[in-house]
Amino acid sequence: MAFSVEYRTSALRLCLVLLFAFPAPAIITGAAVVYRVGDSAGWTTIGNVDYKLWAATKTFQVGDIIRFEYNPQFHKVMQVTHRHYRSCNTTHPIATHTSGNDSISIASHSHHFFLCGVPGHCQSGQKVDINVLHNNSPLPKTPSLAPPPLTTTPTPSGANHMLSGFEEMVLRIGLLSFAFLYFY
Incomplete structure (x- = not known):
């Protein structure tokens, strides 16, 4: 298909105007969301x-973090079964984390139960049930009233995130390259 020079120039100008006058698509699906347990308070008594309540305000997906x-001097994280979660039993954890930044x-889609393994802490409420539902809804995650969760690089989890400056630049260059190759 042969286009005239004037047509190609006009088409390329139009593509440039559209690429830089309007924002690139701002949502990409498939980004894991990082949730800080307890938001700004963290994991504490x-x-x-x-x-x-904190967990109830989140919509967890497979792939989320x-x-x-x-403070590892005062707390630790134990992943436990539902039975051990309910009774605050720390004798047979599935996993134990002690770094202070775990x-x-x-x-998987299921309940994931965590509690603090320090005596008395679970009984005082330092435990959390992360429930990952089978959710095929096209609606984005509902943010909590607390600070928003951190986002990481795209993964196939079905969450949403805003494009970073670099991702938007790459998208724009790709679209511009496509337009250039198509019209020239």
Whole structure:
């Protein structure tokens, strides 16, 4: 298909105007969301953090990251069964985390139960049930009233995130390259 020079120039100018006058698509699906347990309070017994309420305000997806931030001298994180979660039993954990900055990737649709393994902490409410539902809804995640979760690089989890400056630049260059190749 042969286009005249004037047509190609006009088409390329139009593509440039459209690429830089209007924002690129701002949402990409498939980004894992990093949730800081307890939001700004973190994983603690101070301040009466309601971890049940905290988890209820989130829509967890497979691939999301649950980050526990705490002072390792005073706390630890144990992943346990539902029975041990209900009774605050720390004798047979599925996993124990003690770094003070533990990131746990959610790999399945189910309940994931965590509690603090320090005696008395679970009984005082330092435990959380991360419930990952089978959700095929096209609606984006509902943010909590607390600070928004951190986002990481795109993964196939079905979450949404804003394009970074670099991602938007790459998208624009790709669209411009396509237009240039198509019209020339």
